[in-house]
Amino acid sequence: xxxxxxxxxxxxxxxxxxxxxxxxxxxxxxxxxxxxxxxxxxxxxxxxxxxxxxxxxxxxxxxxxxxxxxxxxxxxxxxxxxxxxxxxxxxxxxxxxxxxxxxxxxxxxxxxxxxxxxxxxxxxxxxxxxxxxxxxxxxxxxxxxxxxxxxxxxxxxxxxxxxxxxxxxxxxxxxxxxxxxxxxxxxxxxxxxxxxx
Amino acid sequence: xxxxxxxxxxxxxxxxxxxxxxxxxxxxxxxxxxxxxxxxxxxxxxxxxxxxxxxxxxxxxxxxxxxxxxxxxxxxxxxxxxxxxxxxxxxxxxxxxxxxxxxxxxxxxxxxxxxxxxxxxxxxxxxxxxxxxxxxxxxxxxxxxxxxxxxxxxxxxxxxxxxxxxxxxxxxxxxxxxxxxxxxxxxxxxxxxxxxxxxxxxxxxxxx
Numbered sequence: 462x463x464x465x466x467x468x469x470x471x472x473x474x475x476x477x478x479x480x481x482x483x484x485x486x487x488x489x490x491x492x493x494x495x496x497x498x499x500x501x502x503x504x505x506x507x508x509x510x511x512x513x514x515x516x517x518x519x520x521x522x523x524x525x526x527x528x529x530x531x532x533x534x535x536x537x538x539x540x541x542x543x544x545x546x547x548x549x550x551x552x553x554x555x556x557x558x559x560x561x562x563x564x565x566x567x568x569x570x571x572x573x574x575x576x577x578x579x580x581x582x583x584x585x586x587x588x589x590x591x592x593x594x595x596x597x598x599x600x601x602x603x604x605x606x607x608x609x610x611x612x613x614x615x616x617x618x619x620x621x622x623x624x625x626x627x628x629x630x631x632x633x634x635x636x637x638x639x640x641x642x643x644x645x646x647x648x649x650x651x652x653x654x655x656x657x658x
Numbered sequence: 659x660x661x662x663x664x665x666x667x668x669x670x671x672x673x674x675x676x677x678x679x680x681x682x683x684x685x686x687x688x689x690x691x692x693x694x695x696x697x698x699x700x701x702x703x704x705x706x707x708x709x710x711x712x713x714x715x716x717x718x719x720x721x722x723x724x725x726x727x728x729x730x731x732x733x734x735x736x737x738x739x740x741x742x743x744x745x746x747x748x749x750x751x752x753x754x755x756x757x758x759x760x761x762x763x764x765x766x767x768x769x770x771x772x773x774x775x776x777x778x779x780x781x782x783x784x785x786x787x788x789x790x791x792x793x794x795x796x797x798x799x800x801x802x803x804x805x806x807x808x809x810x811x812x813x814x815x816x817x818x819x820x821x822x823x824x825x826x827x828x829x830x831x832x833x834x835x836x837x838x839x840x841x842x843x844x845x846x847x848x849x850x851x852x853x854x855x856x857x858x859x860x861x862x863x864x865x866x
Contacts, residue, residue: 496724496727496728497720497724499723499724499727500719500720500721500723500724500727501720501723503719503723504716504719504720504723505716507719507801507804508712508715508716508719508804511804511805512712512715512804512805512807513708513712515805515807515808516704516707516708516711517704519703519707519808519812520700520701520703520704520707521697521700522700523699523700523703524696524697524698524699524700524701524702524703525696525700527699527703528692528695528696528699528700529696569793569806569809572793572806572809573806573807573808573809573812574808574812575812576808576809576810576811576812576813577808577811577812577815578812579812579813579816580811580812580813580814580815580816580817580819581815581816581819582816583813583816583817583819583820584815584816584817584818584819584820585819586820588816590816590817590820590822593813593814593816593817593827594827594830594831594834596813597793597794597809597810597813597831598834598838600809601793601809604789604790604792604793605785605786605789605790605792608767608789609782609785611767612767612770612773612785612788612789613770613773613781613782613785615767615768615770615771615773616770616771616772616773616774616776616781616784616785617771617773617774618773618778618781618782619778621778621857622778622779622781622782625782625850625853625854625857626781626782626785626850627782628853629782629783629846629849629850629853630782630785630786630846632849633786633842633845633846633849634786634842636845637790637838637841637842637845637846640838640841641834641838641841641842644834644837644838645830645834648830648833648834649830652826652827652830653817653820653822653826653827
C-alpha cells in the first residue's frame with residue numbers, strides 16, 4: 462500500500478473533485494481490503510505450516526497415551542508432582558538446571574507435550590484445576606534457553622555480550638523459574654476454587 | 659425393512675456357529691483392533707482440536723495480523739530509545755512495556771530485534787524478558803507465537819474438559835507473565851552486570 466503524493470489538480474471542474482474523491486475512496490477501501498486479505502493469507506499460511514502439523518503431532522501422542530493405558534501410569538508418576546506446590550517447584554528447578562534447560566528448550570516441544578499431558582490429567586480430575594496456573598509456569602522455566610545466542614544476535618549484540626549473556630540468562634532462570642511458580646501459586650487463589658473439594 | 663430383517667436373520671443364524679476368534683488369529687485380531695484403536699482415538703483428538711480451535715483462531719489471527727499492519731510495527735522503535743535510558747523509572751519500560759509490545763507487534767522471533775536499541779549490558783536481560791513472554795501471551799493473543807500454542811492450550815484443554823471457563827486462566831497467565839518478565843529482566847540485568855565486571859577485572863589482571 463503506497464501513497465503517492467499527487468500534484469495539485471488543475472483548477473476547474475467538479476468533475477476533477479469527483480474524480481479525486483473516487484480515487485481517494487477507492488484507494489482507502491482497496492487498502493483496507495488488501496490488508497485484510499493479506500492478513501488472511503498470512504493466517505492460513507501460519508495455520509497450515511505451524512499449527513496443523515503440531516495438532517497432528519499432539520493428536521498422535523494423545524491417542525497413543527490415552528488408549529494404550531500409558532496415560533494412567535503417567536498419571537501416577539505426575540500426580541504427586543503436579544498436584545502440590547513442592548512438586549511443581551521441583552519440576553521448575555529441574556527444567557531450569559543450566560545444562561538441561563537448553564536441551565529442553567527447542568521449539569518448546571517438551572513444554573507443549575508436558576502441558577498437554579497435564580491438561581488431560583486435569584480433565585480426568587487427577588490434578589486440581591487451581592494448579593493449572595502454577596503448572597503453566599512450572600513446565601516453562603526453560604523457555605528460550607536454546608535460543609539465547611540467536612536471540613541476542615537478532616538484537617545486534619556483540620560477541621562479548623553473547624558470551625556473558627548465555628550464562629547470565631541460564632543462571633537467572635534457576636531463581637526466576639521457581640519464583641514464577643510461587644507467584645503463580647499465589648495468583649491462583651480464587652481460581653476455580655469452587656470446584657475443588 | 660426386509661433387508662435388515664434378512665441381515666438380522668442371517669446374523670442370528672450365524673450366531674451359534676461363529677465363535678469369537680481364538681488362538682493365534684484371535685490374538686492377532688485383538689492386536690490389530692487395539693493398534694487401530696490408538697489411531698482412531700488420535701483421530702478423534704485431532705478432529706476435536708481442528709473444529710474446536712482452528713475456526714476462532716483463524717478469524718482472530720486474521721484480525722490481529724491486519725491490525726498490526728494498520729498500526730505499523732515500526733512505531734514501537736521510538737519506545738526502544740526510551741527503554742535504553744538508565745535510571746530506576748525506566749526499568750518497567752525496558753522489561754515490561756517494551757517486551758510486551760515487541761512480542762505483540764513483532765511476534766516470536768522478530769521481537770528480539772528490539773534489543774538493538776539497548777546498550778550491550780541490557781541486551782541479555784531484555785532477551786530473557788521478551789522470550790519469557792512468548793507463552794503467557796498466547797492465552798489471549800495466539801498470533802504472537804502460533805507455533806507454540808500448546809503450552810497454554812494443553813493445560814487449558816484440561817480446564818475445558820472440566821466444563822470450566824478458561825478466560826480467567828488466560829488473563830491470570832498474562833498478568834503473572836508480565837510480573838515474571840519484569841523480575842526476570844531485573845535479575846538478569848544484575849547478573850549480567852556482575853559477570854561483565856568480573857570479566858573486565860580478570861582481563862585487566864591478565865594485562866597487568
